[in-house]
Amino acid sequence: MKRRPARRPSPASSALRLSLLAAIGAGGCVEDQDPADAALPDAEQLDGSVDVAPDLAVDVGPDVAPPDMILPPPDMALPDGAPPPAPCEGAAPIMTPEGTPSGAVRCPDGAIDRVAAEVCEPRVDLPACPADAEGNEGGCAEDADCTDGPHGRCVQPPLGGGIAFCACRYGCATDSDCGEDEVCICAGVVDGSSRCVPAGCDTGADCDSGECGISSAYDGCDYSVRTACRAPDDLCRTDDECREMATGDTCEYTNGWGCQFQPVCGRPLTVDGAARTAAATPRGDWRTPARPALEALSAAERRALTRWWSQIGGLEHASVASFARTTMQLLALGAPADLLADTQAAAADEVRHARLAYGLASAYAGRPLGPAPLDLHDVGLELEKAAIVTALVDEGCVGETLGAAEAGFIAEAADPTVAEVGRGLVVDESRHAGLAWRTLKWLLADEALIPVAEAALARAADRLDEADYGDGPHLPAHGLPGPDARRALHRAAFADVVRPCAEALGLRAPA
Ligand SMILES: [Fe+2]
Ligand SMILES: [Fe+2]
Numbered sequence: 001m002k003r004r005p006a007r008r009p010s011p012a013s014s015a016l017r018l019s020l021l022a023a024i025g026a027g028g029c030v031e032d033q034d035p036a037d038a039a040l041p042d043a044e045q046l047d048g049s050v051d052v053a054p055d056l057a058v059d060v061g062p063d064v065a066p067p068d069m070i071l072p073p074p075d076m077a078l079p080d081g082a083p084p085p086a087p088c089e090g091a092a093p094i095m096t097p098e099g100t101p102s103g104a105v106r107c108p109d110g111a112i113d114r115v116a117a118e119v120c121e122p123r124v125d126l127p128a129c130p131a132d133a134e135g136n137e138g139g140c141a142e143d144a145d146c147t148d149g150p151h152g153r154c155v156q157p158p159l160g161g162g163i164a165f166c167a168c169r170y171g172c173a174t175d176s177d178c179g180e181d182e183v184c185i186c187a188g189v190v191d192g193s194s195r196c197v198p199a200g201c202d203t204g205a206d207c208d209s210g211e212c213g214i215s216s217a218y219d220g221c222d223y224s225v226r227t228a229c230r231a232p233d234d235l236c237r238t239d240d241e242c243r244e245m246a247t248g249d250t251c252e253y254t255n256g257w258g259c260q261f262q263p264v265c266g267r268p269l270t271v272d273g274a275a276r277t278a279a280a281t282p283r284g285d286w287r288t289p290a291r292p293a294l295e296a297l298s299a300a301e302r303r304a305l306t307r308w309w310s311q312i313g314g315l316e317h318a319s320v321a322s323f324a325r326t327t328m329q330l331l332a333l334g335a336p337a338d339l340l341a342d343t344q345a346a347a348a349d350e351v352r353h354a355r356l357a358y359g360l361a362s363a364y365a366g367r368p369l370g371p372a373p374l375d376l377h378d379v380g381l382e383l384e385k386a387a388i389v390t391a392l393v394d395e396g397c398v399g400e401t402l403g404a405a406e407a408g409f410i411a412e413a414a415d416p417t418v419a420e421v422g423r424g425l426v427v428d429e430s431r432h433a434g435l436a437w438r439t440l441k442w443l444l445a446d447e448a449l450i451p452v453a454e455a456a457l458a459r460a461a462d463r464l465d466e467a468d469y470g471d472g473p474h475l476p477a478h479g480l481p482g483p484d485a486r487r488a489l490h491r492a493a494f495a496d497v498v499r500p501c502a503e504a505l506g507l508r509a510p511a
Pocket of ligand 2: 319350403428429432475
């Protein structure tokens with residue numbers, strides 16, 4: 001892990017650190033400030049235009065431009081009639097819904113590669129836009145409105161299990177239906193739709209490795225798909241690898257092939273190292289009605305904010321399960337009553353947080369949204385102390401602390417409705433983070449668990465160091481940090497809050 005230059009913590013980070021140090025009885029050892037003042041940064045500290053933003057800007061660094069598309073040289077095209085090279089031993093062809101070859105194959109390890117440009121049906125497998133659709137400002141009303149390319153359809157793009165807007169989607173039958181730097185991925189490869197995608201390669205013939213990978217990741221709203229050459233030193237090939245390594249949820253190509261995590265805001269429920277959340281779905285019983293200002297927002301910005309607040313709602317909703325699991329673990333370990341009472345109270349906080357987040361998601365979507373059922377079929381009750389400490393460090397000490405930092409960003413939103421939600425989250429998430437550190441302190445009375453906690457912290461630090469925050473808009477007025485801002489928030493919270501709290505418990509904190 002790379003060492004970062006020394007930097008003065010922001011006032012918000014200092015306040016959170018003091019709050020957590022006070023929770024573990026180490027509040028007086030750092031700075032001469034009344035811990036009672038430390039739980040919530042005051043109004044001036046929450047004004048990021050003065051105090052927080054310049055400090056965060058130090059860590060952000062220059063924007064990293066996406067790599068140029070790697071266009072295959074014309075002389076590397078396959079001769080007509082030549083069989084495509086096999087990208088991996090034992091690859092199986094992926095067929096379209098019509099039963100014809102899609103041009104993609106699945107390797108035995110699950111990685112998907114493109115081996116040929118096939119002709120396929122230009123399917124768009126999404127429901128047509130209904131005549132009474134809500135929230136389709138700037139979108140389409142019927143297929144005839146979709147004229148930017150061939151095979152246009154006016155449809156309802158999915159949002160988890162729900163629907164937000166009507167929008168044009170364009171299928172493709174061949175690469176010639178797509179733009180200059182794109183290829184056509186047939187239906188059956190990613191989902192039931194065909195689509196033109198950015199192309200780093202057409203087939204394995206364009207790649208030194210012989211493998212032209214198809215990267216796809218579902219972001220809660222749609223699939224992000226592209227092709228890119230694979231290489232022997234890629235960080236991953238499949239989603240399963242990322243989950244096994246606990247370094248992310250999906251293996252996708254951004255600046256290289258690597259594992260990606262969902263954004264963190266609040267305590268995640270981790271199952272086998274991966275965050276588990278419910279999809280968003282149309283329902284009205286999980287929202288606290290909210291009225292953020294929508295007038296100045298484009299349809300694309302509203303979609304981004306719908307996605308962001310749905311993701312936060314999903315994480316808050318899953319936090320309830322995390323605290324429920326922790327409750328039973330603490331009972332099994334004979335924990336003191338105050339830890340149990342606070343853990344139960346925190347679970348109730350998370351229900352409220354989920355409703356606030358889904359309230360905002362619903363407002364941006366223009367229709368009610370809430371959580372689909374949370375898949376818990378494989379969530380066991382782990383009672384081994386080492387596993388409990390590991391989950392507590394991941395979900396509580398790190399997850400809640402980063403969540404509190406993100407809540408601080410939301411509290412600075414110019415939109416008063418969003419800012420009010422953020423201010424409430426700062427108070428609660430800071431308290432939850434303090435609870436996690438107090439619980440860890442109690443568990444570490446067993447000194448054999450110290451190296452377990454240190455290893456979990458080191459893994460968390462490595463994940464943060466290697467995390468790719470992808471692309472996305474920066475809409476601070478509505479509480480959505482862009483990739484650079486989110487990276488800076490997380491790294492500052494880890495350096496300025498997690499590390500000193502770990503050291504206060506006598507743990508060797510990662511550099
Ligand atoms: Fe929360
Ligand atoms: Fe929380």
